[in-house]
Amino acid sequence: MIGARGASLAYNDHGRTVYACREVDLDVRPNEFLGILGPSGSGKSSLLYLLSGLKIPTSGDVTYNGANLSKLGDDERSRLRIREFGFVFQQPYLLGYLTALENVLVSSPQDRRVDEALSLLDRLGLGGKTHRLPHELSGGERQRVCVARALLGEPKVIFADEPTAALDHANGLHVVQLLNALRGSGSLVMVTHDPTMLGEADRIVRLSNGIVEEFSDDENDLSLLRGKIGG
C-alpha cells in the first residue's frame, strides 16, 4: 500500500546536513494498525510526513499503491491526501468559526456527507454537540471531532501524529481506541512516544535518531517492545 525505500529526510542546518529520517525501509499494509514509537526528536513525525506525502524524501522513495509520491506535483499530492488519507494531529486543530459538524465536513469538500458526519460524531459520543463551536468543547471533545474529520469518507489510511499529546492519559487512550474502532477497513499509522497507547497496534516500529531500530509484529515481540520503551 505505502512503501518507503531508503527514504531519508535531511535538513540543512547552517551548512550542516541533519537527518530527520535516514534510509527508512518500511511498508504500511492494508487494514493494519502500525505504531511508530520513539522519544521526542527521534524523527517519528518526519517519517509520518514522508509516508503521507506532506514531505518529499530528500533521497529514496515513498510510494502509494505504486505511485512515487516524489514524482507527483504539489496539487496531486494534496488531492491524494484529501481523497485517500485522514489526519489527526498533535493539537486538536479545528476551524474556530465552524461547528463540530461543519469541521468534520471540511474533509469532504465535494460531497456533503452530513449523515455520515452526524453518525461519526454520534459514535464518538458527540451526538448532542454537533452544533457547538470548538471553544464550547473540551480538549478531548475537540480531538474527537478531529478523529471524526479524519474518518469521514472512509479513508484508506489514517495518519495520527501524537494524537494524545494534548490530552490526559485516560482521554488519550480513549481517542486511540475510538480511532482504531472506527477506522473500518482503513489502515492506521500512529506516531507516539507513549507505548501504552499502542496496546491495539498490529505492528510497532521503533525509531531512534531517524533510523528504524526495531520491528515487532508478533504478540511476544510487541509485548517486549512495549515493555522496553515503557521501561
Next chain:
Amino acid sequence: MKSLSDTDERLSPDGDRTPQGSRPPTDARRPRRILKPLAPSTYLIRNTGKTIPLVGVIVLAVTLVSGIIAMIDSIPYSIRTVYRYAKEETGITPRGDPTLLPQILADIRKHAPVPLERIVVCRATGSIVKSIVGKWPFLVLGLKQDDMRYYAEREGATSVLGRYPAVGKPEALISAPVAKNLDLKLGSVVLKPDDIDNYAPVPVKVVGIAQTDRWFMVDSVEFQRDNYFPPINDAMIFARTSADQEKLDHWTVNRFKGKRPVVFAYYQIEKNTKEMFATLYAILNVVISALALVITFMMGMLMNIYQSQRLVEFGLLQAIGYTKKQILRRVLSESVAVIALGWILGLGLTYALLHLAKSVLMEPRAYSLDVLDRQAYLYTVPIPLCILVVATLTVVLRFRRFDPVSVVERRLV
C-alpha cells in the same frame, strides 16, 4: 463499526442529538444552521467581528471620496443650473454703442444658419443670487409684455402665481427657484435703493412667481428704460429647437469674434466652468489619490493581520489535502466579497447622505446638488480595485513559501 457514544442518544426532532430522557439545557440551544464549511460567505458570516471593521473602513473611504467629489461637483452643477436659462437663447450686447444693435440684428437675420423663431430686444440689469460658495451675479431682464410671456413659456413655466409685471411699473416676475433662493414671496421687495447687490432706484416688488425649475427674473423694459443707465438695448435671439439654438450660439460667437459686440452663449458658460475647475480637479485628483493610497495601505495591513491570524487554518487545510490554489481562491473570494460589499454599501451610504444633505441643507435655499453624480461614484472605483490588488498580493506572497507542516508542528503558532 460499534457505537462508542458515552450515552444512549437519539436524534431530536430538530435534527440535533440530545441525551434521551434528560433535559439538555446546553445542547437544546437553537442549532446553528449548517453552512457549507469552506464557502467564502461562511467565514464572513461567522466572523462578523472581523468582517464588519473591514467593510466599515471601505464604506467610510467610499463615502468620503464620493461625498467630497459630489459636494465639489455641486459648484459647477450650480453654475449650470443657475444659468441654465441661457441655453434657450443667444444673448448679444453692442458693448456701449446703442447705434450698433440694429446692424447686428440685421446681420443675424440675413446670415443666421438656422431659422429664427424670435428676436427680443431687451434691457438688462444686475442682481445677486446666493450659492454654497457665496454670491453670484444674476440678470434681471427688462422685457415687453408679450416678450415676457414668450420668455416665461420658453423657460418652461407651466403657470404663474400672481401676475406679470405691468408696463413701466416697479414690478418683477421671478421663477420659483429664485424665490426660494432669495426667500421671496408675492409682495416681497426684490430690488431696492439701499441694496447694493440688488439695486433699483425705487423698490421693485415681486408680483408673479413662475412655476419652473429654471432660474430667471424679469421686469418691464419700460421700467428699466426709465430708471437705469446706460440707455443701451441688448438682444436675445431664439432659434426653434435646442439643436438649432446650439448651432446659432456657435455661429454668432464666431461671427462676432474680434468685433465690438459681446455674445453670451450657454456653451461658453459650460466651457468657462470646466476651465475654471480644471485646476481644482487636478488638486482634488492628487488629494483623492493620496487618500486612496492611505486607505489601500491601511486595508492591506488589516488584511495581512487577519490572514496572519488564519495561518493555522490555512496550514490545517493544506495538510489535510486542500491545494494552495483552492485556499488562495477561497481567500480571494472572501476578499472580493468584503470589498464589493464595502463598496456597494459605501455607494448606498453616499446616496443616502447626499439625499439628506440635499433635502436639509441645499433644497431649502435652492442650491444644486446631484445625488446621482456619476463622476462622484466613478471616483470611488479605484478604491476597491487598489484594495483588491493589495489583498491579492498579500495573499499570494504569503502562500508562495507556505509550509503546512510548520503549522501542524506548531512552529508558526
